[in-house]
Amino acid sequence: MSAREYARILDLATAALHERYPDRLWPLIAAEVPRICGGDDLFIRKSEEWSAEAGTVRLWTPGSPGAGCVNDDAGRALRHGYPWADYARSTTDRAPVTAGQAAGERTWRMSPTAAMMRTAFGTDHILGLPLPRASGPFNGYLLYRSGSAFTEAHLARARRLQPVLDSIERQHELLVQWRQATRSADAHSDPDERADDYGLTPREISVLSLLAKSLTATAIGRRLGISPRTVHKHIENLYRKMGTTDRMATVLRAKACHLLPRSPEARP
Numbered sequence: 396m397s398a399r400e401y402a403r404i405l406d407l408a409t410a411a412l413h414e415r416y417p418d419r420l421w422p423l424i425a426a427e428v429p430r431i432c433g434g435d436d437l438f439i440r441k442s443e444e445w446s447a448e449a450g451t452v453r454l455w456t457p458g459s460p461g462a463g464c465v466n467d468d469a470g471r472a473l474r475h476g477y478p479w480a481d482y483a484r485s486t487t488d489r490a491p492v493t494a495g496q497a498a499g500e501r502t503w504r505m506s507p508t509a510a511m512m513r514t515a516f517g518t519d520h521i522l523g524l525p526l527p528r529a530s531g532p533f534n535g536y537l538l539y540r541s542g543s544a545f546t547e548a549h550l551a552r553a554r555r556l557q558p559v560l561d562s563i564e565r566q567h568e569l570l571v572q573w574r575q576a577t578r579s580a581d582a583h584s585d586p587d588e589r590a591d592d593y594g595l596t597p598r599e600i601s602v603l604s605l606l607a608k609s610l611t612a613t614a615i616g617r618r619l620g621i622s623p624r625t626v627h628k629h630i631e632n633l634y635r636k637m638g639t640t641d642r643m644a645t646v647l648r649a650k651a652c653h654l655l656p657r658s659p660e661a662r663p
Contacts, residue, residue: 577656603655
C-alpha cells in the first residue's frame with residue numbers, strides 16, 4: 396500500500412472520529428473506498444440481513460447528495476445475496492472476496508445475477524467487503540469494477556480498510572442510539588447542543604453511552620474496536636469536562652444535564 400493510499404485511510408478514520416452526524420460520512424466513504432480498493436464510482440451498502448423479499452439496498456456514487464434505491468430487478472438480485480449468502484454460510488472467514496472467488500469464476504460469469512449486474516450497472520466484477528463482526532450471511536459493502544478483475548493488491552487494501560469501516564459502523568450505531576434515546580427523554584432540547592456545551596467529541600459521547608451501561612474499559616474497547624488504554628484516555632477526558640472524578644458521578648451528572656436519558660424511576 397502506498398503512502399498516499401494509507402493517508403486516505405487515516406483521513407477517513409479521522410473524519411469518522413470527529414463527525415457527530417454519521418450520515419454525513421457515507422458520501423465520503425462512497426468516494427474513498429472505491430478509489431482505495433480499485434472499484435468504479437459505484438458503491439452499495441447492505442446493512443440488513445440478505446432477503447430476496449425485503450430489505451433496502453442503498454447505492455452511492457461520489458458527489459451524490461445521498462443514497463438512492465436500486466431498481467426492482469437489480470434490488471431483488473442483490474437481496475437474494477448470490478453468491479455472498481451461500482459463501483458466508485460455508486465459512487466463518489470474513490475477509491474481502493470477489494464474486495468469482497466466492498462462486499468460482501465460470502459459475503459467476505454464467506449466473507443470472509452477473510448478467511443482471513452487467514445490464515443494471517455495466518460492471519463485470521464485484522468485490523464483497525463484509526464487516527468483520529457480521530453474524531448474518533453478509534453485512535457490509537459491495538464494490539463494482541468494469542474491465543479487468545480486482546487484483547490481489549486491491550484485496551489487500553480492502554483488508555486494511557476493514558477495521559476502519561467496522562469502527563465507523565460501530566460509531567454510527569452508538570451515536571444514533573444516543574441521539575434517539577436522549578431526544579425521546581427530553582424533546583425540548585437538542586442533545587448535540589448539550590454535548591457542545593461540555594465540549595464532548597463524538598467518540599467521548601460513545602464512551603459515555605457505554606459507561607452508562609456499566610461496561611468495563613475492556614468491554615467498551617471491544618464494542619468500539621479500540622484498546623482499553625484508549626478508552627481510559629476518553630474516560631479521563633470525560634471526567635475533566637464533566638467536572639467529576641469517577642464513573643458513577645459522571646453518569647449521574649450526564650443524566651442530570653440531559654446528556655443521557657434518565658431511568659424511569661428517576662423521572663418526576
